[in-house]
Amino acid sequence: MSGPRVFSDLEAFAAAVGEPLGTSSWHEVTQEQVNLFADATGDHQWIHVDLEKAAEGPFGAPIAHGYLTLSLIPKFIAEVYRVEGLRMGINYGLNKVRFPQPVTVGSRIRAHAELVSVTPGAQGSQAVVRWTIEIEGAEKPACVAETVGLLVA
Template sequence: MSETRTFADVEEFTAAVGEPLGTGPWYEVTQDQVNLFADATEDHQWIHVDLEKAAAGPFGAPIAHGYLTLSLIPRLGADIYRIRNLRMGINYGLNKVRFPQPVTVGSRIRAHAELVSVTPGAQGSQAVVRWTIEIEGAPKPACVAETVALLVA
């Protein structure tokens, strides 16, 4: 794990294109989170919320929704890097998302971030960050995603 990397501004952040931004600390995924996410999205599939059935199912335990894992990127990334002198950062989209391995409830995950590109535009700069969400002790990552954010200075 590395310390939080702090950039003075978008220009300094842009200079880091192609570099790893760092790795965050481990974070435990709980059943309470999964249940709340199921309620928020109305996705109550048994593999997420039925503890008995999920324990006897293909993963041996309940699993987090893939989109829950994806939605944790802002939380996991907060300990990796920050940019000062920003008015705001806005989610602009995703270029690619894959979920190679499910996250069983009680697992610990962490994020690795790499700055792929920063492109100036009329409303701000578009930053593409490649995230790899690792599961402690697992051979494959839980999620690999390229996020696109609009950075407004």
């Protein structure tokens, strides 16, 4: 990874609809990160936080919460692309989210982004970006999600 792809303004970003935006660096998912996420969300299910029981469970190790994987998208955005000249950009929501493959603790993940659409509106432009979060060495991705951001120039 050589740094984020930089767009000079919203118009330049909109011109990239249909294009890959880039790929993040690899990120190792640690047990500490999983435990902190469990504390923050109150989700202490054994498949995430009980190392011994999870080792004997269906995945052979503790797994990250799907929502933890999803919550890393802002980190990946900072690595993949930047739109300059904006007054603000805020999370507007998600269109689709799937978790085809669990992420075991110690795995490395990275994200690929593609700009699906940019639609002008009264409050700003809604940008839909498709994120595919891959697990190093795995056939299926950990997460596929379409994020919707409200970009205000």
